[in-house]
Amino acid sequence: MLNKRGNSVYFSQFQVSCAALTQTAIWIMGVYYGIEVLVGMALLLTSSQCNTSCQGTDGHPGEGGRAGRDGRPGAKGEKGEPAVRLTGPVDPGVMLMLKGEIGSQGKQGPMGPKGFRGVVGTAGHPGSPGPQGPDGKIIGSGGNVPEQALSAFSVRRSDHSYPAYGQKVTYQETLVNIPGDFNAATGYFTCRVPGVYYFTFQSVAKVSVCLRIASDAPFSQPGFCDYNNNSDQVLSGGVVVQLTAGQKVWLESFKDQQQDAEANDTREKQIIFNGFLVFSNSD
Numbered sequence: 001m002l003n004k005r006g007n008s009v010y011f012s013q014f015q016v017s018c019a020a021l022t023q024t025a026i027w028i029m030g031v032y033y034g035i036e037v038l039v040g041m042a043l044l045l046t047s048s049q050c051n052t053s054c055q056g057t058d059g060h061p062g063e064g065g066r067a068g069r070d071g072r073p074g075a076k077g078e079k080g081e082p083a084v085r086l087t088g089p090v091d092p093g094v095m096l097m098l099k100g101e102i103g104s105q106g107k108q109g110p111m112g113p114k115g116f117r118g119v120v121g122t123a124g125h126p127g128s129p130g131p132q133g134p135d136g137k138i139i140g141s142g143g144n145v146p147e148q149a150l151s152a153f154s155v156r157r158s159d160h161s162y163p164a165y166g167q168k169v170t171y172q173e174t175l176v177n178i179p180g181d182f183n184a185a186t187g188y189f190t191c192r193v194p195g196v197y198y199f200t201f202q203s204v205a206k207v208s209v210c211l212r213i214a215s216d217a218p219f220s221q222p223g224f225c226d227y228n229n230n231s232d233q234v235l236s237g238g239v240v241v242q243l244t245a246g247q248k249v250w251l252e253s254f255k256d257q258q259q260d261a262e263a264n265d266t267r268e269k270q271i272i273f274n275g276f277l278v279f280s281n282s283d
Contacts, residue, residue, distance in 0.1 A: 149193065149277075149280060150178055150179060150193075150277065151178070151179070151181050151191075151192060151193050151197070151276065151277040152176055152177075152178050152275070152276035152277065153174075153176055153177045153178070153181065153182035153189060153273075153274065153275055153276070154174075154175040154176040154177075154272065154273070154274045155171035155173065155174050155175060155177075155182060155184050155272070155273050155274075156171055156172065156173045156175060156270065156271070156272045156273075157169055157170065157171045157172060157269075157270065157271040157272075157273075158172050158173060158270060159172060159269070160266050160267060160268055160269055161266060161269075162207070162253075162262065162263050162264065162265050162266075162269070163209075163211075163252075163253035163271070164253060164263075165253055165254055165255045165263070166252065166253070166254060166255075167252060167253065168186070168187035168188070168250045168251070168252050169187055169211070169250070169251045169252060169253065169271055169273065170184070170185070170186075170187045171184045171187065171271075171273065172184075179192075182275070187250050187251065188248045188249075188250050189248060189249045189250065189275055190246065190247075190248050191243040191244065191245055191246060191247045191248070191249075192245060193245070193277055193280050194243065194244045194245050194280060194281045195242070195243070195277055195278065195279055195280035195281050196240060196241070196242050196243075196277075196278045196279055197240070197241050197242075197243055197249070197275055197276065197277055197278060198238065198239075198240050198241075198275065198276060198278055199213050199238065199239055199240075199241065199249055199273075199274065199275040200236070200237065200238035200239075200273075200274050200275075201213065201236065201237055201238075201251055201271065201272060201273045201274070202234060202235070202236045202271070202272050203226075203234070203235045203236075203269070203270065203271045203272075204232055204233070204234055204235075204269065204270045205226075205232075205233065205235075205265075205267075205269040205270075206231065206232060206233075206265070206267050206268075206269075207258075207262040207265045207267070208225070208226060208227045208257070208258045208259070208262055209225070209226055209235055209253070209258075209269075210223060210224070210225040210226075210253060210254050210255070210256045210258065211223070211224055211235065211237065211251060211252070211253055211254075211271070212224065212237075212251075212252060212254055213237065213238075213239050213241075213249065213250075213251055214249070214250055214251070214252050215241060215243075215247065215248060215249040215250070216247055216248050217241055217242070217243055217244075217247045217249070219239075219241055219242075222237065222239055223254060223256070224236070224237035225256050225257070227257065240278070249275065251271070251273045
């Protein structure tokens with residue numbers, strides 16, 4: 001470009017500026033292309049490495065979660081249809097599922113056979129002592145209480161003669177007489193302690209004998225007889241009598257079916273008469 005002051009000078013400066021711009025542009029382009037080359041090489045290197053080592057490893061399966069809470073109760077179902085009775089065979093399993101009404105009680109079955117007898121168990125431990133009993137009662141009067149409460153006798157007739165009919169039997173030997181209520185000579189027992197008594201007798205003879213226990217107390221006087229043919233026979237009898245003080249008891253012979261000749265028999269005979277107090281009225 002030329003001007004009035006000197007065109008050659010301005011033109012030279014303009015050329016220098018253009019040359020500088022050209023070099024700068026070339027340099028910038030070179031830097032740009034260099035960056036592109038570097039980026040391409042980086043991409044190339046990255047792609048080549050990922051083909052072998054960039055792939056990740058598989059993860060482990062996750063753990064199962066905790067059980068959830070129960071849901072809300074469902075609504076009540078509708079009532080089912082009533083069961084229909086079938087005429088053919090029914091599955092037992094189905095019958096168990098169908099609940100029927102309670103039936104009436106059946107009749108009692110027969111008693112089963114008797115079981116085996118069990119083994120006797122071991123003896124138990126002794127029991128504890130019981131409570132003390134009440135004091136005893138005093139019977140009768142006087143200081144000798146045990147003697148007043150006892151009465152017992154036993155006498156024996158050893159005479160070979162036949163005891164007379166309707167008469168008291170007498171005795172030759174006194175075996176027991178406590179405290180002395182029996183009189184062997186008269187054949188009477190006289191009650192001293194009111195109460196219940198037991199009287200009994202036994203006889204042995206070779207002829208027919210009839211004996212009975214008699215008393216002035218109101219009771220049925222039983223009779224006992226024995227009939228035999230020349231052999232020893234034992235006759236016995238007994239009775240329980242309730243007596244009051246002073247009443248008498250004795251043993252006597254009576255006529256039943258004996259032969260008249262038997263009353264004259266003198267062979268060996270023996271009669272034993274016994275009696276004792278069972279309990280007194282104050283017991």
